[in-house]
Amino acid sequence: MENIKYKVRGKVWIGGEEGTFLGCGRVVLLERIKQHGSISKAAQSMEMSYKHAWDLVDSMNRQAKASLVITSRGGKGGGNAQVTKEGLELIDAFWNIHKKLLSFLETETKNFPY
């Protein structure tokens, strides 16, 4: 039996020069690229269009100090994609902040005076 009726909810993202640099969806995309070694397979696994995934990767690479994803054009099967060291570090940095947000939201929900 859940007794709390109201929940404090929230989200975080990292803003860069063009607006969003990193957010939940972008970070999950990076993780899927790492897992699949390919932007198109990563996109498929998230039911995202290849174009949208490519635009997100492009936006992250443009705003980063060094590319987060490097690609090599392949033959028939499409190219390979790799998440760089910087990309892996940013994945961790993002989830670290996200985890702190969740703990903030939990505390605020407990203390919500209504």
Add this chain to the structure above:
Amino acid sequence: MENIKYKVRGKVWIGGEEGTFLGCGRVVLLERIKQHGSISKAAQSMEMSYKHAWDLVDSMNRQAKASLVITSRGGKGGGNAQVTKEGLELIDAFWNIHKKLLSFLETETKNFPY
């Protein structure tokens, strides 16, 4: 000279039984209703349609334990609207959480390891 290139950004809202109960826009609407004593004037001051403002007020009242806004049907000029004690308390509670979020985001931006 601003040296920080990346900013941790975020938002909070209060979830209720139907989804969003209170968020930044809804709380500002409550403040404007308090200020103007009228939903239509409050809506106008935010360049929001009367219908949208009314829907938001209705959604808040439905999900609250007691109405946050009470209205009386008027004549030609439309009715009056008043924010209740519960509404005023929730305005404060929301900005209080919002303030803490801003301080969280500031800290995380300072510590952002990139």
